[in-house]
Amino acid sequence: MNITIIGNLLQILLIIIALTIVLSSDNIKMVIFFSAFSLITSGLYYFNKAPDVALAEVAIGSAIMPLILIISISKQRVFMVVNYADDDFLSSEEGKEGRGYEILASFSEYYKLKLEIHPKEDGEPQGLFTNRSVDLLVEKCPSTNKYLLKGKKSSILMNKLEQMTIDKWDIEVLKIKEGETDD
Amino acid sequence: MKNSSILVCISRILFPFILLFGFYIIINGHVSPGGGFQGGAILATAILITYFIDPERILNLKFLINLEKSSFIIILLIVSLSFLTRGVFFTNFVPIDGEIDIKKIFLIALNFFIGMKVALGLVSVFSTFIKEGGYRI
Numbered sequence: 086m087n088i089t090i091i092g093n094l095l096q097i098l099l100i101i102i103a104l105t106i107v108l109s110s111d112n113i114k115m116v117i118f119f120s121a122f123s124l125i126t127s128g129l130y131y132f133n134k135a136p137d138v139a140l141a142e143v144a145i146g147s148a149i150m151p152l153i154l155i156i157s158i159s160k161q162r163v164f165m166v167v168n169y170a171d172d173d174f175l176s177s178e179e180g181k182e183g184r185g186y187e188i189l190a191s192f193s194e195y196y197k198l199k200l201e202i203h204p205k206e207d208g209e210p211q212g213l214f215t216n217r218s219v220d221l222l223v224e225k226c227p228s229t230n231k232y233l234l235k236g237k238k239s240s241i242l243m244n245k246l247e248q249m250t251i252d253k254w255d256i257e258v259l260k261i262k263e264g265e266t267d268d
Numbered sequence: 269m270k271n272s273s274i275l276v277c278i279s280r281i282l283f284p285f286i287l288l289f290g291f292y293i294i295i296n297g298h299v300s301p302g303g304g305f306q307g308g309a310i311l312a313t314a315i316l317i318t319y320f321i322d323p324e325r326i327l328n329l330k331f332l333i334n335l336e337k338s339s340f341i342i343i344l345l346i347v348s349l350s351f352l353t354r355g356v357f358f359t360n361f362v363p364i365d366g367e368i369d370i371k372k373i374f375l376i377a378l379n380f381f382i383g384m385k386v387a388l389g390l391v392s393v394f395s396t397f398i399k400e401g402g403y404r405i
Contacts, residue, residue, distance in 0.1 A: 136301035136302075137301045137302065137303070137306070139301075140293065140301060140302050140306040140310075141305060141306045141309065144306060144309035144310045144313060145309055148313040149309065149312070149313060149316075149390065149394075152313075152316060152394070153394075153397070156397060156398060
């Protein structure tokens, strides 16, 4: 009798937490709510006479999944740019910064990202999937002398970059579908 | 960025208890809820919590992966032992009318090696994930 009351209360709490996860806009808060969701789910498993599943749920859902999510959130703080242009468009030297560098610096400051610019001959990327994590390619078109900024079409950040460069005549933002570039 | 000292302190206190709990669940898997997989996942969280204590820590990944592979081979060997005693694969190697205290050795050994394999596999997956691209907490 008592157990059914506790179970009903937990189910109501579960619905509230699930709605909070969907509606929350802060990523870190979402991770914490997600781990609370897993904890309550494992309690419900225990009340429904499945302690075996509850143990697996509490180990994986409320410890390992939040760790994965937190690591991937903190990895997203880096905005990685690969430079294919040969001139000083992206030079980050003190005093004589290139125009492209100023745009990208203000852009990454707007989103609180850390800007990293790699030259073309940086060698092979390290790690397993690093060649997929490049956010932007900067090229110079040889025929029209325009600077081309190539990014993924699925990224929302590209829209903001397009807005920021709409009044610069020699900068063009290209959106490329996923899987068309190799680097 | 440095971790907050509260998190580091609590992780240091919790680490041995989580390790002990994981081993308890693995060793007691044949009489109580839990078993190799659940205890292995708990052990993996205990090892991964050390990343909060010392982010610069580097594990010897190649050694861990080799250990995981060899534990898989040991599981297969234990399981095939029954071919010699009973003539069938994938069953207990003790005859069916044996003592129950001897029969449970099979379950305990299997749980132990499955737990080791799960823990090492999760730890190696995570360490590759953390190392990739230079992760800074």
